[in-house]
Amino acid sequence: MKIASFNINGIKARINALTDWLAGADADVVVLQEIKSVDETFPRAHFEDLGWNIETHGQKGFNGVAILSKLPLEDVIRGLPGDDGDEQSRYIEATVTGAQAVRIAGLYLPNGNPVPGPKYDYKLAWTERLRLRAQELLAAEMPVVMLGDFNIIPEARDAASPEKWREDALFLPQSRAALRRIVWQGWTDAIRARDPWSTRGPFTFWDFQGGAWNKDDGIRIDHMLLSPQAADLLEETGVDREARAGEKPSDHVPVWVRLSA
DNA sequence: ATGGTTGCAGAGCAA
Numbered sequence: 001m002k003i004a005s006f007n008i009n010g011i012k013a014r015i016n017a018l019t020d021w022l023a024g025a026d027a028d029v030v031v032l033q034e035i036k037s038v039d040e041t042f043p044r045a046h047f048e049d050l051g052w053n054i055e056t057h058g059q060k061g062f063n064g065v066a067i068l069s070k071l072p073l074e075d076v077i078r079g080l081p082g083d084d085g086d087e088q089s090r091y092i093e094a095t096v097t098g099a100q101a102v103r104i105a106g107l108y109l110p111n112g113n114p115v116p117g118p119k120y121d122y123k124l125a126w127t128e129r130l131r132l133r134a135q136e137l138l139a140a141e142m143p144v145v146m147l148g149d150f151n152i153i154p155e156a157r158d159a160a161s162p163e164k165w166r167e168d169a170l171f172l173p174q175s176r177a178a179l180r181r182i183v184w185q186g187w188t189d190a191i192r193a194r195d196p197w198s199t200r201g202p203f204t205f206w207d208f209q210g211g212a213w214n215k216d217d218g219i220r221i222d223h224m225l226l227s228p229q230a231a232d233l234l235e236e237t238g239v240d241r242e243a244r245a246g247e248k249p250s251d252h253v254p255v256w257v258r259l260s261a
Numbered sequence: 262a263t264g265g266t267t268g269c270a271g272a273g274c275a276a
Contacts, residue, residue: 009267009268009276010267010268010269012268012269013267013268013269014268034268034276036269037269060269060270061268061269061274061275062274062276063275113275113276119275151276207265207266208266208267208276209264209265209266209267210265210266211265251266251267251276
């Protein structure tokens with residue numbers, strides 16, 4: 001089972017880029033972030049015609065997540081549990097069953113800038129809620145893949161120019177500690193685990209501004225965390241870097257894991 | 262150096 005995550009930064013603007021990538025990726029499950037669309041205007045028929053089952057959790061203008069799957073999507077949860085008053089659409093869960101059942105949690109963690117301020121407070125609170133949900137998912141003792149745009153740079157080696165991010169919500173010590181608090185529950189950072197000694201990247205995001213892509217001034221903020229039962233099944237991971245050089249690209253590229261499931 | 266670019270939506274915000 002190949003499971004991917006792609007922050008597409010607008011489904012309407014990226015329908016061709018996403019369709020082209022899907023055609024070559026051979027993925028079974030794809031979580032999307034920043035669809036920037038309500039459920040009613042998501043181009044559902046376009047992807048259904050290509051053989052995808054679709055579950056969306058949209059929002060007008062901003063945010064919005066979705067799951068595409070070749071296999072049926074079961075037991076769908078929309079929204080991160082723990083705050084019924086949270087209006088932002090950043091989280092969706094579903095179960096996909098191949099050779100065995102895998103729980104998929106697709107997420108778009110808040111950016112948090114500017115710091116300090118209410119947006120950073122929301123980021124930290126949201127990450128703490130994610131930690132509580134992650135603990136519940138681990139307790140199920142099943143293969144779980146929690147993946148998406150975490151908007152956190154784990155370490156200095158995950159940025160081409162870490163000094164530029166020192167004061168940024170994506171790299172502040174509190175942000176990185178909040179992510180570690182989740183990872184240390186027992187999750188495997190799949191990209192890092194398959195390339196543990198890398199001193200640079202791999203990067204998953206290059207800003208539209210300042211020619212970041214041409215300078216390879218990237219960061220690693222799209223992550224895939226595997227429960228122990230999923231890590232046992234890990235076969236391969238990848239970062240589809242070439243997508244950033246395509247026609248009308250997103251500022252993120254797809255990341256993926258292949259499990260023997 | 263307080264810029265720079267993009268998407269959604271149709272002005273200004275979010276990233």
